[in-house]
Amino acid sequence: MRIVQLANAYNPTSGGLRTVVDELGRGYVAAGHERVLVIPGQRHSREQGESGLVVTLPSVPVSGGYRMIPRFSPVRELLEELQPDSVEVSDKATLAAAGPWARSRGVGAVLISHERLDAVAAARFPHAWRAGHRALKPALHRRTRALATRFDAVVVASAFAGTEFAGTGGFLREIPLGVDLVTFRPTHGECGTGREEASRGTEEDPWRLVYSGRLSLEKNPIAAIETIKALIQDDLAVHLDVYGDGSQRHHLERVAADLPITFHGHLADRAELAARISRADIVIAPGPAETFGLTVLESLACGTPVVTADTGGAGELLAAGAGIAAASTGADMARAVAGILAWPEAERRAAARERAEQFPWSATIASMLDVHGSLAARERSLSRLKRRGLRRRKIG
Template identity: 85%
Template sequence: MRIVQLANAYSPTSGGLRTVVDALGRGYMAAGHERVLVIPGQRHSREEGESGLVVTLPSLPVSGGYRMIPRFSPVKDLLEELQPDSVEVSDKATLAAAGPWARERGVGAVLISHERLDAVAAARFPHAWAASHRALQPALHRRSRRLAMRFDAIVVASAFAGREFDGYGGLLREIPLGVDLDTFRPCRVPSPERSEVPRGTGEHPWQLVYSGRLSIEKNPIAAIAAVKALVADNLPVHLDIYGSGTQRQQLERFAADLPVTFHGHMSDRVELAERIAAADVVIAPGPAETFGLTVLESLACGTPVVTADTGGAGELLAAGAGLTAACTGEDMARAVAGILAWPEAERRAAARRRAEQFPWSATVASMLDVHVSLAARERNLSRLKRRGLRRRRIG
């Protein structure tokens, strides 16, 4: 089966979306299917490699350092050439036109919903949302349902994400994402300073981590505000921030004189995993996460997490593996302090145990079930149509 994946906002720094698309693509190929990836780039290119055929199409830069294919026509021409058995779309903008294209040609079409439109709007424009959400929220839900009707199946990663499509009568599948349990794993051997110097002291403060995009909808300022509150309570902590984004300068000003270090985007995932594993708590304050890959990766490292009490990330937590909190510095600080009071071995074991319930193999198997069933359905419909035409001609 040939599966074509279409994704906008796919870049070296696009974090979760790229991780998901790549992990699924590798899984499809490992299962014996052909995978083609179509993404935005500065120019047209084709490259065949271990991950299958990767096609970049000319695109426009948009906010956050991402790029978007502005028109569907070149994608349509490419799809006509590729003749896929199934199309997987990771975009709710220009590439969503692949749904109607596939339906007209008897090809299965799946939309993966990576973000919930109303939650993103509320996180990016909190003041405007507070003033107008009663009118905007129903309108955005109607838009989401109309979008969903263009596809044969919608895939969401959490119950929170699925509520965007309340009232949609088609095939809605909740398929949790996965984690690379080999890359993201607990520290094998504690460093000398970890084992010899008591933590929670001025010499060796508790190590906190924020990993993600530095943008308003991810709410990184709450992680820094939590540090400020913890320092005010005389709890020695240090926050390492891994990520880049439009808010970096503002956050650096806010963090002045606080024990916070900005490291920028870290492309080496092995090194990032090691640093997360060495931390005591990860703070993931994004209020609009439809899943929370950073949360799951942190749990896989044996590091408990404080996450927002809104969004879907809290669904990943289990007893002893972390806490949810309101998206304020004070509430996040209280949750961090609460986790640090738990026995370390127990909280690290609980975190890893929870992550082990989410291998990528399970996600890939569930996605392939969707693709294969849609492709089989379309083949059956095509045969029935041909039979109907023959009967009419005979008659």
């Protein structure tokens, strides 16, 4: 099959979306398929690599440092040239027009839903959402319904993500994402940090907490800072390392000026990020609207338990002993942190890793190829039926 992946908001710091698109693309190529990736950039370019052809189309900058292809027409021209067997869209904006295009050409079209529109709106604009959600929620549902009708299949990564498409009548498939279990692993290949147990939680050796992700409103990083404040008030010696960048960084640095918090910025080296997470005691993931929680899964793979929000899909990743889902406030998350620290370290680290091992990328890729292959086979069958119908009409 020739699978064309279309993605907006794809850049060097775009985190989860880029990871998903890249891992799937590598998996498609490894399975013997042809993969073409179409992404936004400053100018038009084509580059052939080990994971297939990457086409960059001119785009415009949008919020958060992302870029978006503003018009579908250049994408349409490219698709006409490429003649794909299946199209995979990681966007609910301009690139969603690929669904109708594919349907008119007898090509399978799959939408991967990376975010829930209502949950993101509530997290990014909390005051406006509370004031107008009774009108906004039905409007967003109508948009989601219309979006679903454009595609042959919609793929979501969690039950939470799937509720956005409830009642739309489309083909919905829940496929959990995966984790790189080689890059993200416990330090020295085993559970534990190597630090002396007796010195833990002291001013000389505080409990190490990590926040890893975009510093934007919808990710709720302020809750991680509020968690540190609450833990200090409870006389726990802690330190928070923040890995990530975004529009909220300067504000967060001001709020955290007198706290034991270090802002490292975006860490591009994933192996180094994994090593630092594996040396932490707990990861805080307070995003209330995560449709999956890739950072949560990567942390678990490092043998590091997680405190995550009890809303969104990230809590679905936790298992007994691997973490706690709590209300995304500083006080509630601080209680969850203290609760995890009371668990035996070897047991909580082993439970975290064991849970992550249930989510290899190979399973995700196999399930996605099943969706693409089914749609491509269906379209070939329909095409044959149409040709037979035309021949019969000519004979008649």
